[in-house]
Amino acid sequence: xxxxxxxxxxxxxxxxxxxxxxxxxxxxxxxxxxxxxxxxxxxxxxxxxxxxxxxxxxxxxxxxxxxxxxxxxxxxxxxxxxxxxxxxxxxxxxxxxxxxxxxxxxxxxxxxxxxxxxxxxxxxxxxxxxxxxxxxxxxxxxxxxxxxxxxxxxxxxxxxxxxxxxxxxxxxxxxxxxxxxxxxxxxxxxxxxxxxxxxxxxxxxxxxxxxxxxxxxxxxxxxxxxxxxxxxxxxxxxxxxxxxxxxxxxxxxxxxxxxxxxxxxxxxxxxxxxxxxxxxxxxxxxxxxxxxxxxxxxxxxxxxxxxxxxxxxxxxxxxxxxxxxxxxxxxxxxxxxxxxxxxxxxxxxxxxxxxxxxxx
Ligand SMILES: [Zn+2]
Ligand SMILES: [Zn+2]
Numbered sequence: 531x532x533x534x535x536x537x538x539x540x541x542x543x544x545x546x547x548x549x550x551x552x553x554x555x556x557x558x559x560x561x562x563x564x565x566x567x568x569x570x571x572x573x574x575x576x577x578x579x580x581x582x583x584x585x586x587x588x589x590x591x592x593x594x595x596x597x598x599x600x601x602x603x604x605x606x607x608x609x610x611x612x613x614x615x616x617x618x619x620x621x622x623x624x625x626x627x628x629x630x631x632x633x634x635x636x637x638x639x640x641x642x643x644x645x646x647x648x649x650x651x652x653x654x655x656x657x658x659x660x661x662x663x664x665x666x667x668x669x670x671x672x673x674x675x676x677x678x679x680x681x682x683x684x685x686x687x688x689x690x691x692x693x694x695x696x697x698x699x700x701x702x703x704x705x706x707x708x709x710x711x712x713x714x715x716x717x718x719x720x721x722x723x724x725x726x727x728x729x730x731x732x733x734x735x736x737x738x739x740x741x742x743x744x745x746x747x748x749x750x751x752x753x754x755x756x757x758x759x760x761x762x763x764x765x766x767x768x769x770x771x772x773x774x775x776x777x778x779x780x781x782x783x784x785x786x787x788x789x790x791x792x793x794x795x796x797x798x799x800x801x802x803x804x805x806x807x808x809x810x811x812x813x814x815x816x817x818x819x820x821x822x823x824x825x826x827x828x829x830x831x832x833x834x835x836x837x838x839x840x841x842x843x844x845x846x847x848x849x850x851x852x853x854x855x856x857x858x859x860x861x862x863x864x865x866x867x868x869x870x871x872x873x874x875x876x877x878x879x880x881x882x883x884x885x886x887x888x889x890x
Contacts, residue, residue, distance in 0.1 A: 532583040534590065536797060541571035544797050545821045547601035556824075563834050566887045570798060570820035577884060578798045578819050589804030590796060598793040603825045609791025610726055611829050612698040617652055619645060619786060620697050622689060623659040624680075624704040625762060627732070628770045634659070636867045637770050637778075641703070643847075644779045647840035649786065650832040652698065662706060663759035670709065672716065676747035677733070678765060682708040682720040685729040690722070699726035699789045703782065705767050707733035719785055730785050734808065735777035736768025772870035780816060787822070790829050797821045816877040817841070835888045838881050845871050845878045 536544075545567060546556045556564065569575045583591060603609070621642060626634040638656055645654045662669070667684040671677070685702055693700045701721075708731045710717045721728030738744050746766040753761070768774060784801050795802035800819035805811040818826060827834065848868050 534581040534583065534796065536580070538571045538573060541797060541821070544597075544599035545570050545824060547599065547604075549601055552601055552604060560833070562888045562890065565890070566834060566884060567820040567824060569887065577880070577887070581796065581799050581803060582813070584810070584813070587806055588810055589794070589806045592806055593794075593804060595794055595796070595804070597796040599797075600821055600824050600828075603791060603793075604828060606791055608724070609829075610698070610723065610789060611791075612652055616696055616698050618694070618696050618698055619649060619652055619654045620657050620694060620700040621645070621654065622657040622692065622700055622702045624665060624685065624702050624729075625662050625706050625765075626659075626767060627703070627705050629767050633770055633867060636869075637775070640775060640869055641778060641782060643844050645782060645786065647837065647844045648779075648783045649826075649830055650837035650840050651830050657692070657700070661759070662704075662762045663757075666757075669706075669759075669761075670712075671748045671751045672707065672709070674715070675707075675744075676749070677707050677739075677744070678746065678748055678761065679707045679709045679716060680704070682710050682717055682729050686720060686722055686725075686727055689727045689729065690725055693725075693727060697726065699728070699786065701727070701782065701786060701789075702729035703778075704729070704731050705733055705736075706762070706765070707731055718781070721785060721788060723789055723791070726789055728785055728789060730781055732774065732778045732781065733768075735774055735781070737771060737773060738768060740808075770867075770870065772873040775870055776816070776873040777811065780811070780814060784814075787818075787826065790826060792822055792825050795819060795822050815880075816874070817881070835885065838885050838888065842878055842881050842885070845874045845881075 546553055569577045581590065586592065623638050627637040628634040642654050642656055662680060665685055665688045667688065668681040670679055672679050689700050689702050708717050708719065708729065710720055718734065719728060719730035733739065751761065780801060787802055792802050794804040798819035799815050800822055801814055801817055802822045803814050805814060
């Protein structure tokens, strides 16, 4: 195992910069916020640590990129920021996220609530979920994994047309796997940063995707016509476990982070680290390092304490709704699902320690 360890000086400069204007801006932050952000370069911090590399296929080794410090982020003229009138993150669900409509609806609300806490201060709205057929996208069966895949680029084109006036961005999410072009095996997601649209799939985050008895395998694709999307009707969906929810929340916020102009983090262990495979994605922390947090804070304008408190509240809230009345003759069981947050518990403990620094 290799460790990417930067000097105290390097981390401090990446966070505060040497630009006198930005240094002044930093010094005007609440001293308690500075104390938390300064943990980035405090030797022996138990809140933020270096990036560890475990294999040559890890992102940093296989995709060398220029690092982005706060100053580079701040002075990037091309990045998108929420502006007055364009402050809403829209989520468009494509197909179901869970085995029944009610599980899917709950799952979506969990993600919405999580994004509201993460991007504290912005509005997050759900667009009416649509079936795959509504996008008119191409689809195929993957030659090796034998699962259904939809064309990511065509979904992006569809989402661009649907983007509401007040949108900061529109992100499509789906439990169906994606492919970017015929010659590619698959892609976790694709986004157009200038247009503020993205599509992300959680298909490969189910606990069984890589197992030999994955139930989403299709033997042969039979279509009556090019407009026949019936294969998606009863298509297999993974169980809505706590691990799947954790992975979905991490992916969604990482990808929306890119739309804000945050590039892959190479400073500290951080949600914005690139990841090349599932094991590496799982290793990423749930939240941002101080350098990326300062970037997001400067784009959104929240107080760190409010944001951390909202994240804890989301983990603590058992479910989004009060129990609903079960309609008679309903085929689906409409019981309120408890939010599966077991996988978030270690992070709750971590956020609480961050809050303690902010409240000292
Ligand atoms: Zn990324
Ligand atoms: Zn970071």
